[in-house]
Amino acid sequence: MRAETEGLVDEIKQAISLLRRHLDWDDAVKRLEELNAAAEDPSLWNDASRAQSLMQERQRLETQINTINGIEQELNDAVELIELGEMENDSSVVTEAEGLLAQLQKDLGKKQIAALLSGEADRNDAYLEVHAGAGGTESQDWASMLLRMYVRWAEQNGFKVSTLEYHDGEEAGIKSATIEVKGENAYGWLKTESGVHRLVRISPFDSNARRHTSFASIWVYPVIDDSITIEINEKDVRVDTYRSSGAGGQHVNTTDSAVRLTHIPSGIVVACQNERSQHKNRATAWDMLRARLYEAELKKREDAAQAEADSKTDIGWGHQIRSYVLQPYQLVKDLRTGVESTAPDDVLDGELTPFMEATLAQRAYGTETEVADVD
DSSP, rough: HHHHHHHHHHHHHHHHHHHHHTTHHHHHHHHHHHHHHTTTOOGGGGSSHHHHHHHHHHHHHHHHHHHHHHHHHHHHHHHHHHHHHHHHOOOHHHHHHHHHHHHHHHHHHHHHHHHHSTTTTSSSSEEEEEESSSTTHHHHHHHHHHHHHHHHHHHHHHHHEEEEEEEEHHHSSEEEEEEEETTHHHHHHHGGGGEEEEEEOOOTTTTTTOOEEEEEEEEEEEEEOOOOOOOOOOOGEEEEEEEOSSSSSGGGOOOSEEEEEETTTTTTEEEOOOOOOOHHHHHHHHHHHHHHHHHHHHHHTTTTTHHHHHHHHOOOTOOEEEEESSSSSSSSEEETOEEEOOOOHHHTTTTOOOHHHHHHHHHHHTTOOOOOOOO
């Protein structure tokens, strides 16, 4: 086998090893056997909620295990074909097998991501909140740019987007907004984006054309379905109603139809104003609150929880996960993974997938990267 081909085989084997480690392979296989046995028990469906939860867990594990097994089988088939071709001195067979290896490497990234997007809520739809940081018009304009960026990313990747809450800035941009992103693995992809985002540019609002730094935060949490029960004591929730406001059209009406819920023990606040009916807005807001509380529980079980919690408390220096520099040079740099782009216009137009993939891999494999921020 040529040295180049051996290197390719070793690279694919390493990827398989990392995926197995991420999954805790032996425990996962044992757990899937237990779930398969439980699925054959007729009494399982006496408790429909528990049955549905077990079947969802079973599907997640099957997806991960089958993906890893599939990669390994393709690798073994190609290696065996190379060995057969070399034994029979048939260069055409060797060339064919090397082509299969090259294709497997090319497809490996997508297959790895498929295995990584198998968390408890990764398949769910997602809520995404944007909040402007301190800095008035500058930060509010930056928040509106971020909102557009995520809407563009969602639309380019086949997701559906609806606006649930929208508050205009005083002069430009937005103070805050909440959108719902619907589609397979919406939360799995977008959860990597929670945190503070920093913009450096020559301000269009500064008559002296000085360079400004602005901050805005993103917070992502999963939409939950009826199979997940979150108990909330209504006495712990303050309900406020107010008049909807926004970019015009459907966002504006003349009654106090918008609803804001504050969960006092946790400090979590959600709001909805997209419907003209206060009743509908209230129902959606309660769904959002349950989702936020569920997401909080998920984060307690994830190593990334602390960084995301920190980013929520302070929208400013020292908490940013990504910097976007538009002047005097052009660069977008992720401060968790080191992934960069010299085309910020493309990133702000929705080209976010490389950043998301790198963060998913980092979380899965537990690799830490020392990354210096840009000036």
